[in-house]
Amino acid sequence: xxxxxxxxxxxxxxxxxxxxxxxxxxxxxxxxxxxxxxxxxxxxxxxxxxxxxxxxxxxxxxxxxxxxxxxxxxxxxxxxxxxxxxxxxxxxxxxxxxxxxxxxxxxxxxxxxxxxxxxxxxxxxxxxxxxxxxxxxxxxxxxxxxxxxxxxxxxxxxxxxxxxxxxxxxxxxxxxxxxxxxxxxxxxxxxxxxxxxxxxxxxxxxxxxxxxxxxxxxxxxxxxxxxxxxxxxxxxxxxxxxxxxxxxxxxxxxxxxxxxxxxxxxxxxxxxxxxxxxxxxxxxxxxxxxxxxxxxxxxxxxxxxxxxxxxxxxxxxxxxxxxxxxxxxxxxxxxxxxxxxxxxxxxxxxxxxxxxxxxxxxxxxxxxxxxxxxxxxxxxxxxxxxxxxxxxxxxxxxxxxxxxxxxxxxxxxxxxxxxxxxxxxxxxxxxxxxxxxxxxxxxxxxxxxxxxxxxxxxxxxxxxxxxxxxxxxxxxx
Amino acid sequence: xxxxxxxxxxxxxxxxxxxxxxxxxxxxxxxxxxxxxxxxxxxxxxxxxxxxxxxxxxxxxxxxxxxxxxxxxxxxxxxxxxxxxxxxxxxxxxxxxxxxxxxxxxxxxxxxxxxxxxxxxxxxxxxxxxxxxxxxxxxxxxxxxxxxxxxxxxxxxxxxxxxxxxxxxxxxxxxxxxxxxxxxxxxxxxxxxxxxxxxxxxxxxxxxxxxxxxxxxxxxxxxxxxxxxxxxxxxxxxxxxxxxxxxxxxxxxxxxxxxxxxxxxxxxxxxxxxxxxxxxxxxxxxxxxxxxxxxxxxxxxxxxxxxxxxxxxxxxxxxxxxxxxxxxxxxxxxxxxxxxxxxxxxxxxxxxxxxxxxxxxxxxxxxxxxxxxxxxxxxxxxxxxxxxxxxxxxxxxxxxxxxxxxxxxxxxxxxxxxxxxxxxxxxxxxxxxxxxxxxxxxxxxxxxxxxxxxxxxxxxxxxxxxxxxxxxxxxxx
Numbered sequence: 001x002x003x004x005x006x007x008x009x010x011x012x013x014x015x016x017x018x019x020x021x022x023x024x025x026x027x028x029x030x031x032x033x034x035x036x037x038x039x040x041x042x043x044x045x046x047x048x049x050x051x052x053x054x055x056x057x058x059x060x061x062x063x064x065x066x067x068x069x070x071x072x073x074x075x076x077x078x079x080x081x082x083x084x085x086x087x088x089x090x091x092x093x094x095x096x097x098x099x100x101x102x103x104x105x106x107x108x109x110x111x112x113x114x115x116x117x118x119x120x121x122x123x124x125x126x127x128x129x130x131x132x133x134x135x136x137x138x139x140x141x142x143x144x145x146x147x148x149x150x151x152x153x154x155x156x157x158x159x160x161x162x163x164x165x166x167x168x169x170x171x172x173x174x175x176x177x178x179x180x181x182x183x184x185x186x187x188x189x190x191x192x193x194x195x196x197x198x199x200x201x202x203x204x205x206x207x208x209x210x211x212x213x214x215x216x217x218x219x220x221x222x223x224x225x226x227x228x229x230x231x232x233x234x235x236x237x238x239x240x241x242x243x244x245x246x247x248x249x250x251x252x253x254x255x256x257x258x259x260x261x262x263x264x265x266x267x268x269x270x271x272x273x274x275x276x277x278x279x280x281x282x283x284x285x286x287x288x289x290x291x292x293x294x295x296x297x298x299x300x301x302x303x304x305x306x307x308x309x310x311x312x313x314x315x316x317x318x319x320x321x322x323x324x325x326x327x328x329x330x331x332x333x334x335x336x337x338x339x340x341x342x343x344x345x346x347x348x349x350x351x352x353x354x355x356x357x358x359x360x361x362x363x364x365x366x367x368x369x370x371x372x373x374x375x376x377x378x379x380x381x382x383x384x385x386x387x388x389x390x391x392x393x394x395x396x397x398x399x400x401x402x403x404x405x406x407x408x409x410x411x412x413x414x415x416x417x418x419x420x421x422x423x424x425x426x427x428x429x430x431x432x433x434x435x436x437x438x439x440x441x442x443x444x445x446x447x448x449x450x451x452x453x454x455x456x457x458x459x460x461x462x463x464x465x466x467x468x469x470x471x472x473x474x475x476x477x
Numbered sequence: 478x479x480x481x482x483x484x485x486x487x488x489x490x491x492x493x494x495x496x497x498x499x500x501x502x503x504x505x506x507x508x509x510x511x512x513x514x515x516x517x518x519x520x521x522x523x524x525x526x527x528x529x530x531x532x533x534x535x536x537x538x539x540x541x542x543x544x545x546x547x548x549x550x551x552x553x554x555x556x557x558x559x560x561x562x563x564x565x566x567x568x569x570x571x572x573x574x575x576x577x578x579x580x581x582x583x584x585x586x587x588x589x590x591x592x593x594x595x596x597x598x599x600x601x602x603x604x605x606x607x608x609x610x611x612x613x614x615x616x617x618x619x620x621x622x623x624x625x626x627x628x629x630x631x632x633x634x635x636x637x638x639x640x641x642x643x644x645x646x647x648x649x650x651x652x653x654x655x656x657x658x659x660x661x662x663x664x665x666x667x668x669x670x671x672x673x674x675x676x677x678x679x680x681x682x683x684x685x686x687x688x689x690x691x692x693x694x695x696x697x698x699x700x701x702x703x704x705x706x707x708x709x710x711x712x713x714x715x716x717x718x719x720x721x722x723x724x725x726x727x728x729x730x731x732x733x734x735x736x737x738x739x740x741x742x743x744x745x746x747x748x749x750x751x752x753x754x755x756x757x758x759x760x761x762x763x764x765x766x767x768x769x770x771x772x773x774x775x776x777x778x779x780x781x782x783x784x785x786x787x788x789x790x791x792x793x794x795x796x797x798x799x800x801x802x803x804x805x806x807x808x809x810x811x812x813x814x815x816x817x818x819x820x821x822x823x824x825x826x827x828x829x830x831x832x833x834x835x836x837x838x839x840x841x842x843x844x845x846x847x848x849x850x851x852x853x854x855x856x857x858x859x860x861x862x863x864x865x866x867x868x869x870x871x872x873x874x875x876x877x878x879x880x881x882x883x884x885x886x887x888x889x890x891x892x893x894x895x896x897x898x899x900x901x902x903x904x905x906x907x908x909x910x911x912x913x914x915x916x917x918x919x920x921x922x923x924x925x926x927x928x929x930x931x932x933x934x935x936x937x938x939x940x941x942x943x944x945x946x947x948x949x950x951x952x953x954x
Contacts, residue, residue: 005798177761183802184790264652321663
């Protein structure tokens with residue numbers, strides 16, 4: 001094993017790795033909609049005539065110049081397992097226009113390492129995109145022409161996949177430093193023209209909002225956090241990448257400055273707003289499993305307290321402890337929440353696939369105070385409902401729901417006595433979840449139940465592998 | 478697993494980990510003779526009456542205030558596996574005064590991860606000393622009251638031991654940053670008064686020399702390296718921690734400055750001399766599996782190109798590639814070398830255990846040019862001999878032997894044609910290994926063969942698990 005691992009093309013790497021019909025392939029989604037590598041790999045696989053693959057990336061995002069749906073249609077892919085399936089493929093599965101022989105499996109971020117370590121998901125070839133690599137496979141997302149930041153999702157693939165192919169557009173002299181993934185795990189290295197566009201990492205899920213309603217909700221979330229007795233020197237938080245969540249980070253920073261409180265750590269998907277707080281001395285360490293924009297992607301290299309962490313260390317459902325175990329506040333986006341506090345982060349009333357599980361179910365169970373932030377209605381569609389269409393996060397793990405019309409505490413959540421006491425003093429407007437639901441329905445009318453009576457098309461797995469829900473296609477057969 | 482893992486004492490941790498008779502325990506030896514934790518753990522084990530343990534640290538060093546030999550004598554330890562067994566215990570095994578039911582097993586650094594991954598060596602409880610840790614087990618050797626630097630030897634224990642106990646004298650607020658070993662691997666954390674003395678890391682194997690003969694040999698080694706065609710921009714080297722090796726680093730730095738050559742990486746056990754070269758811009762990256770002195774221990778934190786690496790990434794005998802695969806020059810200390818270039822780094826003519834295998838056998842096979850540096854005689858004892866007393870590194874993996882009386886190239890080594898050509902131009906005095914042996918014998922007389930006819934007491938394993946040699950006790954039974 002003294003020779004270079006560098007091969008001339010993705011096609012050569014696929015052949016060298018011995019990929020064959022029926023195998024499982026994986027990718028990380030750190031470039032999100034800016035990814036340019038998944039399409040190149042799938043084109044090469046298709047050109048080799050390999051069929052019937054299980055496609056098991058950390059998440060399926062909507063690729064600008066490539067149709068994954070076509071890979072299902074032509075039989076290149078016949079199984080899908082990921083944290084979410086955005087775009088044409090997810091929509092097609094739900095509306096029945098794209099058919100998989102077996103339901104797709106969606107797992108939250110913390111469940112993927114568990115499923116892989118339990119060998120429920122075995123990856124034959126992991127294609128890991130890295131913004132810099134040497135010819136022996138030491139690689140990182142932190143330097144190079146197109147940095148994507150943390151490679152946290154891929155560490156488990158590097159450890160456990162049978163073959164590991166590094167795809168880079170910046171080949172550096174040996175040894176690549178920093179090395180997020182080491183040569184010990186890498187079989188082949190391929191250089192391509194461009195792996196992705198860092199400017200587009202912030203597109204899709206990770207975007208800022210100017211919507212006044214969303215800003216009001218974000219402010220309310222910050223007020224709830226600031227009212228809590230857990231909001232004290234050395235507290236910890238994760239605000240995530242939803243539109244409201246990112247805005248919330250800014251308001252939280254203000255509250256922290258006002259009350260002269262600093263955080264011991266911020267966790268998970270990291271944005272420029274979090275890096276600003278680190279630079280201002282408001283956060284001691286930033287534990288970064290994903291970089292949600294180009295600023296966050298570049299921050300790990302230059303700031304000693306901004307560190308890249310393994311997704312399994314962030315959220316993993318097995319092992320002896322994760323960062324989520326010590327999280328005080330977690331802010332979660334949602335499409336719907338129901339009167340039992342169950343959360344839907346996948347499907348909209350439109351019938352389209354509107355989001356992915358991400359780390360939401362993990363953060364909910366990990367955080368002392370898990371906060372679902374959402375407007376009570378979106379357009380003419382209620383967000384607080386009697387029963388969610390897709391149960392992604394069990395209601396018992398949600399501490400409260402923050403809307404523009406009030407904050408509903410979950411009486412069944414372990415933090416309820418503390419939260420009730422803390423918020424009573426704050427002047428924050430409390431409401432029962434049933435009141436919020438009634439208010440929503442008073443605006444939109446009671447929604448017609450969506451009766452999905454088609455085939456099961458998506459299984460929603462929980463952290464421990466149990467099935468939380470099965471989504472059916474809209475098509476009645 | 479949300480609670481603190483902090484326990485009140487080492488004894489509590491031993492009980493919590495369920496250590497029982499016949500189990501295997503491990504430690505790292507990064508504090509070398511400055512270690513203060515192994516003794517505390519063994520005292521606690523002894524106080525609990527646990528017997529028949531397999532003692533499997535990365536290396537057994539001579540502890541100042543604790544007798545490991547006594548732990549064998551009283552049956553607390555009845556098996557020993559390590560890279561070396563210095564001091565009273567090793568000497569006692571060889572002279573027959575300390576008896577183990579089975580021979581001790583010595584493995585070079587690269588073989589330990591292999592043996593553990595192959596489950597030939599399974600560790601029940603790993604006691605990992607860290608200079609800073611939080612109460613959930615995130616820990617490092619880089620900060621705290623008594624830094625020891627790289628924890629590279631312990632990563633494999635953290636990954637594979639059934640229970641992992643972190644022992645620290647500096648408990649830091651959660652989350653410990655940097656975190657060399659993550660909470661995911663840690664069961665318990667114990668705070669003690671002092672884990673070790675960084676000032677003593679440089680004692681024992683890692684020491685500087687003022688001996689003019691050793692300095693002359695070190696200079697000769699640097700001359701050999703500088704004469705090689707592989708000595709060019711971007712070359713790589715490992716000089717190690719032997720007395721001659723450390724001096725060699727200084728001379729190599731001079732040659733590099735004279736010829737305006739910089740190195741892509743330095744590898745392995747790192748000394749202050751290497752850090753000086755990094756600071757001077759002579760080395761781009763320092764891949765640090767062990768910190769050989771307090772300066773090197775502190776360098777990882779403050780210098781982005783000085784990085785802590787897993788011993789398995791340095792030298793591991795399994796996996797898809799290691800840093801040693803790309804090493805140009807490796808300088809190796811030795812007690813004896815024979816006319817077949819076999820190297821003895823364990824036993825002296827005194828019958829005492831004079832050294833450990835360390836990474837020597839790994840570096841020999843990895844480096845393009847593996848250089849054994851030693852004087853032809855030490856006192857009245859020849860160092861170049863007909864047949865080594867203990868075969869630790871196979872002669873085929875040694876490129877050349879550098880002595881004060883000349884340099885012997887190994888005609889069977891793969892680098893021989895290149896070295897012969899390179900050195901022919903250099904004016905360096907070449908000699909055959911037989912000539913060096915004859916010269917040594919002309920000074921000392923032909924040594925009496927040491928006929929060990931006692932029990933087998935030490936098995937010397939090679940990287941792949943084969944037995945290279947079996948050392949017998951001096952005692953005839």
